[in-house]
Amino acid sequence: MLPDILQFIGVLFCLFTAFLIRFRLNKNNSFSGHLLAVLLFLIAICNSFYLFIVYGVINYFPYLYKVPAPITFLIFPLSYLYVRAVLYEENSFKKIDTIHLIPFLFFLVNYFPFYFMDLNEKSEMVFEITQDFSKTYKGQDGLLPEWVNIVCRSLSSIVYLILQWHLIISFFKNKEHIASKQFALVKKWVYDLTIIQTVHSLSLVALYIANALIVVKAIPTTPFIHLVLGLLVCGSFLFVSCYLLWNPKLLIGLPNLRIKNPENYTLSSKSDIHIESVFSELNNHLQKTKSFLDPNLKVDTLSRATNIASRKITYTISESDYDNFNDYINQMRIAYAVEKIEDNYLDTYSVEALSLTCGFNSKNAFYRAFKKAYGCTPGQYGSNNFDPDNSRISS
Structure with missing residues (x-):
């Protein structure tokens, strides 16, 4: 029940992820x-069918039975291609990647007799399978x-795990000197x-072997082993989505190494000067044009306006010290809001009007960003009870 x-x-x-x-x-x-989103979606779909069978839901949709069977052969190839795309900044599939479809197509054809069976x-x-789950294998x-x-x-x-491990280990070999925060973030993510x-794959294989041995009566039924292996199998893909939600930097913008010459990216390299130059150019443009007040401002919009590549x-x-692009822009908006408040803007207009003036889509988003920056609400900041030097409400 717990698994x-x-x-x-x-x-x-x-x-959800x-x-x-x-x-x-x-x-x-x-x-x-896109690959990560599809990967998580297929994992969810394939794993949901186990529950549909065990709890008899599939009886209401018998034509869907065996639909996920060939799809499972896409999950590990997608994972491998996702990691490769992250490491090498790929923007599309290669022609050779069609080879990864062979197992999927093979088992798709294998189940044609069932797909075309009378309803x-x-x-x-x-119905017989829902009464006896062992018939699924x-x-x-x-x-x-x-x-x-x-x-198969x-x-x-196992084959794709070996390929994925080889891909990661060979890529990061001799790159220990790279000090980029983004590089470290991506490295940790692909390894984790x-x-x-x-863990998921080995646990699943162990579960298959245990079931096979039980079927041939080589070992007795062992509920404890099934429970442990079931928890490892089910918990692994839950952990992946939780990991992503717990580390929003991996989701907002999504991880890319963005390093064409990794050997040049050290703490004392020219890359630091280059980053500072780009950051200064972005700041100057945004302050001059006040484009950060546009609630629809996106990275690609700023890229076109400054002729700086989106990835850069x-x-x-x-x-930098910002969480992501949205955090960077929001802090500019908050700084602008503070100027307005100190200029007695709230004596005439509402906080909601101020949030719209500063480029926020909603008052709630404005409140969250303001409280994150100053530890208080805009109204409290403008009151006599607030000490701006401490960025907190005075007692």
Whole structure:
């Protein structure tokens, strides 16, 4: 029961994180961002079908049974391609990447007999499976027995994990001297992601082996082992989504190394001077044009206005004291709001009017940003009870 609850929560978190990336956070239209969103979405879909079968929900949608079976063969290739896209700043697939579709297409064809089966016959088969879950790996729903799917899926996950580990280790080899904060953030993320996937894959393979040994009566049924392995399998993909939500820098803008010549990126290198130059240029433009007051200001808009590449802007901000581009712009807006407050703006206008004047889309967003910067509300800042030197309300 506990693994099922954990799996259900993991599915919800993965879906939430995928939609968050796709529709809210991947504003730079990052290729790696799209891959990550699709990866999390497919993980959620494939894992949800286990719950559909165990709790009989699939009986209402028998035609969907076995839909995720070939899709599972896309998850580990997508993970590998995602890591490669992050490390090498890729913007599209390569022609050779079509080779990763072969297992998916093979098992898609394998299940054609079930897909084209009469609906009544299909419903009867699905009902029998919901009554006896062991038939999901002991039966034959396609051209090949189900154990072939399980063995191939296990081997595929191991092969792609080896490829992913090789990709990461070879990329970061001899780059220990790089001191970039963004570089360290991405390095930690791709290593942690691969470690989590390794735990998931090995636990799943161990679970398959345990089930196979039980079927041939080589070992007795062991609920404790199933519980432990089930928790590791279900908890791993939940941990991935939680990891991302806990580290918003990985979601806002999404990780990219943005390093063309990594050997030049040390603390004492010219890159620091270059970053300072770009940052100064951004500040001068924003202060001169007051474009930070535009509530629809985006990285690409600023990039076109300054002729500075979007990636360079994002990288420069990531190496500063700001959390991300939105934090950088919001702090400029708050500084402008403070000037207005000190000029007695609130004596005539409301806080909501001030938030709109400063470029915020809502009063709540303005309050949050202001409180983050000064530890008080705009109204409290303008009162006599506030001590601006301490950036806190005086007692």
